[in-house]
Amino acid sequence: MNKKLLRKKQIDLVINRLIYEYPQATCSLNYNSPLMLTVALILAAQCTDNMVNKITPILFKKYPTVEDLASANTEDIENIIKPCGYYKSKAKNIVLTASKIINNFNSNVPSTMEQLCTLSGIGRKSSNIILQECFGLTEGIAVDTHVTRLSYRLGFTKETLQDKIELDLMKKISKKYWSDTNHIFVYHGRAICEARRPKCNICILNDICPKNGIYN
Numbered sequence: 001m002n003k004k005l006l007r008k009k010q011i012d013l014v015i016n017r018l019i020y021e022y023p024q025a026t027c028s029l030n031y032n033s034p035l036m037l038t039v040a041l042i043l044a045a046q047c048t049d050n051m052v053n054k055i056t057p058i059l060f061k062k063y064p065t066v067e068d069l070a071s072a073n074t075e076d077i078e079n080i081i082k083p084c085g086y087y088k089s090k091a092k093n094i095v096l097t098a099s100k101i102i103n104n105f106n107s108n109v110p111s112t113m114e115q116l117c118t119l120s121g122i123g124r125k126s127s128n129i130i131l132q133e134c135f136g137l138t139e140g141i142a143v144d145t146h147v148t149r150l151s152y153r154l155g156f157t158k159e160t161l162q163d164k165i166e167l168d169l170m171k172k173i174s175k176k177y178w179s180d181t182n183h184i185f186v187y188h189g190r191a192i193c194e195a196r197r198p199k200c201n202i203c204i205l206n207d208i209c210p211k212n213g214i215y216n
Contacts, residue, residue, distance in 0.1 A: 004155060004210055005155045005156070005157070005158065005210075006154065006155040006156060006208070006210070008172065010208055011156060011172050011173060012174065013208060014154060014156075014205055014208060015173060015174075015177045015180070015181065015184070017204050017205060018180075018184035018185070018187075018188055018204075018205075019177075019180055019184055021184075021188070021204055022183070022184050022187040022188065025180070025183035025184045025186070025187045026183055027129065027133050027183065028049040028053075028186065029041070029044065029049050029052060029053065029056075030053045030056065030057075031056070031133075034108075034109035034130060034134040034135075035066055035069075035098075035101070035109055036056060036060055037129070037130055037133060037134060038097065038109055038119065038122065038126075038130060039056060039059065039060075039069070039094055039097075040052050040053075040056050041121075041122065041126040041129060041130070042090055042093050042094055042097065042120075042121040042122065042126075043055060043056065043081055043084045043090055044084075045086065045090070045121070046085055046086060047084040047085050047086075051083055051084055052084060054083070055080065055081055055083060055084055058080055059077070059080050059081060062076075062080070063077075066098045066101050066102055066107050067098075067102065067107070069094060069095065069098035070095060070098035070099040070101075070102055072094075072095060072098075074091050074092060074095055075091075077091040077094055077095065078091040081094075089121075090121065092120070093120040093121030094121070096119075096120040096121075097119045097120045097121060097122065100118065100119055100120070101119070104118070109130065109134070111131065111134075111135045111137070112131075113127050113128075113131065113139050113140075116130055116131070124140065124162075124163065124166070125142045125143055125144055125162060126142075128140050128141065128142035128182075129142045129182070132179055138175070138178050138179045140166055140170060140178065141166050141169050141170060141173070141178050141181050141182060142181075142182040143162040143163075143165050143166045143169070143182075144162075144182065144186065145189075145195075146182075146185050146186045146188075146189030146190070147165070147169075147181065147182055147185045147186070147189075148160075148162060148165055149189060149193065149195060150185045150188065150189055150193055151165055151168075151169060151185075152165075153193065153198070153209065153210075153211060154205065154208075154209055154210065155209070155210040156168070156169060156172060156173075157169065157172075169181065192204075198211075
């Protein structure tokens with residue numbers, strides 16, 4: 001456990017350095033509609049974005065509309081999305097979500113946190129991404145595995161549960177940076193701050209990171 005958390009000034013410095021380091025940081029999932037992003041996020045659980053990006057075009061070529069997905073044969077969806085893992089539960093969630101979008105939201109992906117969280121396979125993390133990417137709304141910070149890992153390592157929080165991490169980050173990170181936080185943490189987590197072997201020797205944050213015991 002980190003012995004000391006970063007102060008607000010240091011947190012702002014971390015965020016600004018990462019924004020400067022990764023100006024190209026954007027959502028890694030490919031999509032051309034709110035529906036495609038919603039389905040991609042269902043598929044992305046315990047799966048790489050690269051794999052999801054290979055599967056969603058195949059799925060949407062066969063089932064291009066929400067009505068097509070809602071009436072699709074679940075086993076057929078399973079066969080298409082099998083490389084993404086957990087394909088049985090994900091296929092079920094895709095059909096249930098499509099049906100709910102039709103029946104409850106007039107065939108349109110909803111645009112509020114409360115409504116999005118009622119969709120099968122869509123939690124607060126995914127809802128944050130959909131709101132930000134598709135509707136230009138920033139209500140919170142999407143906390144995935146990268147954000148969880150980096151927030152803890154960098155001394156932003158001592159929390160380990162994603163919902164509590166998000167609340168902690170929202171208190172400590174200026175709201176103007178909320179929309180950037182997930183993207184820059186994902187990019188840094190993939191490039192440098194890896195789960196098993198972080199490349200601390202070349203990290204632009206090594207003079208701030210509590211892992212090195214340095215607090216300026």
